[in-house]
Amino acid sequence: MLFFQVRFCGLPSSPRGMCMTDYTWTVRVERVGEQEAKVFSRNHVFVVGEQASFRETDPHPSAVEYLLGALGGDLLRGFQIQAARQRVAVDALEVMLSGRLNNPLSHLGVVGEAGHPGLESIQGTFYVSADADRSALEEMWRAALERSPLFNTLRRSVELSLELRVML
Amino acid sequence: MKPLPLFPVSTVGSWPRPQELLRALRRKQQGQVTAEEFSRIADAAVLEALRCQESAGIDLVTDGEQRRDNFYSFVAEKLDGVRLMSLAEMLDVVEDKAGFERILQTLDVPAFSIQNPTCVGRISLREPLALDEYCFLRQHTNRPIKVPLPGPYLLTRAMWVKEVSRAVYPSKEDLAEDVVAVLRQEAFALRDAGVDFIQFDEPVLTELVFTQGQTRTFMCAALAARKDPAEELEFAVALINRVVAGLDGVRTGLHICRGNWSQREETLLSGSYHPLLPYLARINVQQLVLEYATPRAGELLPVTGKELGLGVVNPRTADVEAVEGIVERVREALRLLPPENIFLNPDCGFGTFSRRPMNSLEIATKKLEAMVEAATVLRREFQDTSTVRRVAGALPGNG
Numbered sequence: 009m010l011f012f013q014v015r016f017c018g019l020p021s022s023p024r025g026m027c028m029t030d031y032t033w034t035v036r037v038e039r040v041g042e043q044e045a046k047v048f049s050r051n052h053v054f055v056v057g058e059q060a061s062f063r064e065t066d067p068h069p070s071a072v073e074y075l076l077g078a079l080g081g082d083l084l085r086g087f088q089i090q091a092a093r094q095r096v097a098v099d100a101l102e103v104m105l106s107g108r109l110n111n112p113l114s115h116l117g118v119v120g121e122a123g124h125p126g127l128e129s130i131q132g133t134f135y136v137s138a139d140a141d142r143s144a145l146e147e148m149w150r151a152a153l154e155r156s157p158l159f160n161t162l163r164r165s166v167e168l169s170l171e172l173r174v175m176l
Numbered sequence: 177m178k179p180l181p182l183f184p185v186s187t188v189g190s191w192p193r194p195q196e197l198l199r200a201l202r203r204k205q206q207g208q209v210t211a212e213e214f215s216r217i218a219d220a221a222v223l224e225a226l227r228c229q230e231s232a233g234i235d236l237v238t239d240g241e242q243r244r245d246n247f248y249s250f251v252a253e254k255l256d257g258v259r260l261m262s263l264a265e266m267l268d269v270v271e272d273k274a275g276f277e278r279i280l281q282t283l284d285v286p287a288f289s290i291q292n293p294t295c296v297g298r299i300s301l302r303e304p305l306a307l308d309e310y311c312f313l314r315q316h317t318n319r320p321i322k323v324p325l326p327g328p329y330l331l332t333r334a335m336w337v338k339e340v341s342r343a344v345y346p347s348k349e350d351l352a353e354d355v356v357a358v359l360r361q362e363a364f365a366l367r368d369a370g371v372d373f374i375q376f377d378e379p380v381l382t383e384l385v386f387t388q389g390q391t392r393t394f395m396c397a398a399l400a401a402r403k404d405p406a407e408e409l410e411f412a413v414a415l416i417n418r419v420v421a422g423l424d425g426v427r428t429g430l431h432i433c434r435g436n437w438s439q440r441e442e443t444l445l446s447g448s449y450h451p452l453l454p455y456l457a458r459i460n461v462q463q464l465v466l467e468y469a470t471p472r473a474g475e476l477l478p479v480t481g482k483e484l485g486l487g488v489v490n491p492r493t494a495d496v497e498a499v500e501g502i503v504e505r506v507r508e509a510l511r512l513l514p515p516e517n518i519f520l521n522p523d524c525g526f527g528t529f530s531r532r533p534m535n536s537l538e539i540a541t542k543k544l545e546a547m548v549e550a551a552t553v554l555r556r557e558f559q560d561t562s563t564v565r566r567v568a569g570a571l572p573g574n575g
């Protein structure tokens with residue numbers, strides 16, 4: 009199975025000679041049960057349940073939750089990289105994200121519903137506890153956002169409001 | 177016990193901690209600081225907290241709970257059989273993970289800031305809970321001293337996490353037996369050492385009545401154990417009364433509030449103490465330390481035969497309360513209680529959770545000063561009746 013595609017070329021390249029300007033990621037998703045899909049990505053496997061779930065419990069996270077989780081993971085990791093670059097010791101990082109569909113009823117196919125089933129807004133708080141003053145942390149946060157693939161994708165289509173919260 | 181003037185001014189316990197101490201607390205949890213090094217930093221912070229209280233002129237001082245990470249989780253360091261569990265660890269063991277997430281959102285805090293003292297073995301005092309805090313403070317002040325302790329119901333609810341505690345204590349009632357024993361041991365030691373006021377903190381009681389037993393804070397880890405609130409309240413009353421039974425010669429108090437974790441008032445519980453009234457009347461402490469400085473608290477309620485630690489300033493707001501407003505609030509209380517039964521205090525601590533101080537040092541100090549000024553006005557007015565008060569042992573309601 010082909011998990012991701014890499015094209016080789018002679019332009020700005022990574023140490024292994026891959027062309028970074030043309031890098032593409034590929035995942036393969038297969039139906040494995042009535043209500044779940046298995047995602048193969050490089051040598052990883054994970055399971056996605058519903059598209060969007062309105063239930064309290066489910067066997068697997070929904071696609072919407074993966075999207076939020078992916079954004080959260082991206083932001084945490086991005087911040088961590090900035091912190092390492094600034095040699096700031098981080099005690100703890102955590103992000104809480106909640107997303108809201110424009111109209112969940114249109115996702116459910118309720119006839120006559122206006123709006124669309126896409127995410128309307130994502131709202132979140134990024135908590136950090138680190139040995140640095142607030143302005144340094146804010147700078148790192150700005151840099152993390154600037155370089156985040158998912159933040160920069162989503163902010164073009166969704167109302168994204170994220171808040172940095174510095175914990176003592 | 178030392179005498180107190182009329183309308184004594186006190187705090188509920190905690191005081192904002194300096195940055196250096198917060199760093200030290202964090203490093204202590206990570207095992208990166210020696211006990212001596214931590215003590216050195218904490219001692220300095222306690223002395224500074226004391227200086228603020230003394231310079232503001234309050235009558236009954238505390239050590240600002242500077243050494244504690246928060247008002248109850250600190251017991252994990254002092255008790256055998258208790259371990260601080262991070263939320264991540266708790267999530268691994270508790271069944272209702274979605275319930276935890278709801279609580280985090282209500283509290284508006286990150287999971288990493290929450291460490292629950294969890295019962296993992298048979299509990300006993302390894303070292304005193306607060307006696308050394310008291311002894312240090314005693315060396316540095318002549319003023320009467322209040323020592324806050326977590327109440328037995330709070331500790332039982334927080335510490336009994338079914339999935340890890342039931343091997344030793346099949347039910348939370350079983351754990352409560354040892355919690356009562358440990359708190360009695362500590363309270364009697366504090367009394368013998370000369371503490372003037374022991375305050376038990378039981379913030380969870382409001383949660384029982386305002387949320388119909390639906391847990392909304394991490395002070396109750398036992399999420400699955402949603403019982404009838406009335407039954408739980410009876411249980412709480414019995415536990416507190418067992419802790420204070422025979423505890424004469426020291427003033428005892430019970431602090432109940434609706435939460436002190438956020439400056440956003442709308443996230444905190446609200447409602448009158450009214451549903452608690454029948455229970456409070458049966459609790460054998462001399463004083464109820466209650467919050468009355470915000471509209472969330474509802475109307476003043478009479479609890480006969482007890483002193484009232486009247487909350488007259490809001491620890492969470494930036495505005496310093498006007499002296500006349502405080503005096504007015506006390507006058508309202510005077511319709512229900514004699515002057516010698518009224519203490520003035522903030523609604524809650526200024527730094528209940530070390531990482532979430534509710535105010536700056538400057539504003540917290542100004543709030544103390546406003547209470548002291550109000551007490552001065554009131555004392556002038558009630559001079560005739562103002563006699564130096566005798567100590568608590570002689571007061572009614574001491575079990």
Ligand SMILES: [Zn+2]
Binds near residue numbers: 188432434523525
């Ligand atoms: Zn309180």
